Amino acid sequence: NLTQEVPTSIYRTSTGQYTTTGDMTIYQIRAPATALSQGVVMAASLGSLHTEEATCKRELRLMKNREAAQERRRKKKEYVKCLENRVAVLENQNKTLIEELKALKDLYCHKAE
DNA sequence: ATCTAAAGGCGTCAGTGGTT
């Protein structure tokens, strides 16, 4: 049951801060159910159903995106680690090859003498 | 101990390409 787990909506302000909103608009719309206002109230509750659904959708999307971002960062770290390992291996190989080349050069020089 | 710049991590938004 999603709606029970979904926290209050979180919005980002223009300054990048986060803020929350309750169901203010829904509460404000509710009025005494006189015969005249009945239709209005019904429309409002229908509307609140829509906003509830929209809120649910939004929260679900945010949650999934949050998880996607976490996974993305995990994989990126893994990839960078991989690259660093590769660099270390190649540096070692390079070192070995340079030493080998030096040894062969020495050998060649001594033979030439 | 305090200050501060840099680095790291996080949540979110916006855009994109693929799928139904």
Added chain:
DNA sequence: AACCACTGACGCCTTTAGAT
């Protein structure tokens, strides 16, 4: 057209390393 997963970019907060 609506939906989804993925990803780069952004702004914020926290941590870390070095200077004073």
